[in-house]
Amino acid sequence: MEMSFASIAALLAAARSLVITGHVHPDGDCLGSVLALYHGLVAAGKKVQMLIDDDIPAMYRFMPGVELIGKPADAKFVCDALVVLDASDAERIGKVGAAVEAPVINIDHHTSNVKFADYWLIDSQAAATGELILRLFREMKTEITEDIAICLYTAIATDCGFFKYANTSPSTLRDAAYLMECGAQPHLIAEQLDTRPLATLTALGKVLQTLEFHAGGQIATISVTREVGEYAQNTEGFINYPRTVEGVEVAIMFKEAEDKNVRVSLRSKNIDVSSIALSFGGGGHMRAAGCTVTGSLKDAQAKVVTAVTEALDRTPL
Ligand SMILES: [Mn+2]
Known part of the structure; x- marks a missing residue:
């Protein structure tokens, strides 16, 4: 009610x-x-x-x-x-x-x-x-x-x-x-x-080396392997770095979790990422959303980047 x-x-x-x-x-x-x-x-x-x-x-x-x-x-x-x-x-x-x-x-x-x-x-x-x-x-x-x-x-x-x-x-x-x-x-x-532990900052350095761009630079992704994620202790805020790159509309972080799951965080400047997250069983807000995709890091990246690319194609910016 x-x-x-x-x-x-x-x-x-x-x-x-x-x-x-x-x-x-x-x-x-x-x-x-x-x-x-x-x-x-x-x-x-x-x-x-x-x-x-x-x-x-x-x-x-x-x-x-x-x-x-x-x-x-x-x-x-x-x-x-x-x-x-x-x-x-x-x-x-x-x-x-x-x-x-x-x-x-x-x-x-x-x-x-x-x-x-x-x-x-x-x-x-x-x-x-x-x-x-x-x-x-x-x-x-x-x-x-x-x-x-x-x-x-x-x-x-x-x-x-x-x-x-x-x-x-x-x-x-x-x-x-x-x-x-x-x-x-x-x-x-x-x-x-x-304030964060030194390990978190060191891990951020490693994660930033995974930075990749798709859809003509409109999508920026970073990836966190299980090993780096555990070492980092906390990866909150990491996604804000790819989001700051000139020309990026959607930033995505892929984080390897237990049971072959990949936790995906999405941040956008304008397009609705909550509906994309929802299509993978997740949810959130229009400009900040998340979901969990079963499979390898590579599988999750391919699936989610494709969905975001399609959403960008549909949305005149
Ligand atoms: Mn809240």
Whole structure:
């Protein structure tokens, strides 16, 4: 059932115990939104458990409360509501779905959201799920503490490339200014997010050597083998480098994963890559999307580059 902010607020007010979760391979928006909602609901006297079916990348561990995020165990959680944030379908939350017995509330901003929950609030105009949580807090009259401000600022800033991407709106900037007034310090948050192990930078050097161009220079690809991916620890942000090359419309990163799967990230300047990702069983946003392709790195490259080339041919730029 489609919900307004007021009706989501009423559902949360009526619940006494809740589990909050987000997607696997958690990013800043996912974690910041989960943590902010946790702090807000705990302050309202709720019993709240955070569960994410994955490891938390080191760069996000500065956010207050992150150490309280658990993984779904074999035990069943019976509670009044399972709140799923920043995830567009039931598979995206891994084993959490099976571990929690409760009506599902989904708050998200992905265009590809399949409306899998019992109650949903989806706004694909929002730059981040964090923006939606802030609007929900306004409805709930939740006090924006410094902890909440840090988490929501991180959520919003990371999903709009620190206010550089096309999803940045005047209200994104107003939200950021407001969160700063509530105690978020952008320079300190940026420093935490930009700090990486030397191995990650060394791996970036290797990955950039795989740079290839297709479709007359409109497509730039990079590839991460399993070995380099493990050594790198974190490859987030690598895709931004091919995207900066003059003439590139779509940047693609292929990353070898377990079970002969290749994880594909797509970033575009204008064309809709979310529909391309969707055709491979993935999803995302118009200019930032992803999918998983089974096969070798070479197979995945051939299939996805062909699909993107066709999409470019169809789209007058
Ligand atoms: Mn997001």
